[in-house]
Amino acid sequence: MDAQQFLAAFGHIANAQGGIAQLRQMIYQLAVAGSLTPRGDNPEDVDQLLSSIEQERERRIRAKKYKRMLKLESEPIRQPHGFVLPATWRWSRLLDIGEINPRNVVSDDQLAAFLPMSGVPQLHKAPVVTETKRWGEIKKGYTHFANGDVVLAKITPCFENGKAAAIENLPGDAGIGAGT
Known part of the structure; x- marks a missing residue:
């Protein structure tokens, strides 16, 4: 065709x-x-x-x-x-x-984005939905990312559902975040 x-x-x-x-x-x-x-x-x-x-x-x-x-x-x-x-x-x-799973290093009081799995879109080019939190609250136990990174779900069923995004325009001055 x-x-x-x-x-x-x-x-x-x-x-x-x-x-x-x-x-x-x-x-x-x-x-x-x-x-x-x-x-x-x-x-x-x-x-x-x-x-x-x-x-x-x-x-x-x-x-x-x-x-x-x-x-x-x-x-x-x-x-x-x-x-x-x-x-x-x-x-x-x-x-x-x-780089796979890079780490962000900023002060704990820095504002950053928190990205729960529900905020990761299934449609490409759809924006992520983040919450703004202090870096000290989210820096441990979550995957780090920054503006310009690509994120994707690592576990089923979210991976199979295509949850992924190109990260841009994160809240906070450092342009960083962490999430599930």
Whole structure:
């Protein structure tokens, strides 16, 4: 089905029983495969990006501003059998391109966001719903995050329901928070 056929049939698909769920699944699959955005044709672009991320990661490690996960770092990348990437893509691990469970360090009286699981949306790009609390009240026993981070539920059923968000515009001067 090409784009014109899809657009012509969109109303029928959306109104069919289970049609919206099937459309969502199709869009997720297209997104995971990188089919929703233009692809560069230069393999060096991805290599340069990964190299600059590695340099920044190393800088943060030297400055002791990066939480290392040595056990995970020592694991080799295992490519799934039968899955072929486009020439301009590279296999990577989440810990190679970002920090997992970073910690925030500010004074206990600093205002910060508290994010209960009920405040994490199931719809992408939906805002999180936070409460404002003093950092000392929420810094222990919860996962830390800050503006610019991506959060996702770690346990079932919230993980299966797709509870995740890109964090932005947190209350408080530090732009940090903690939550379930």
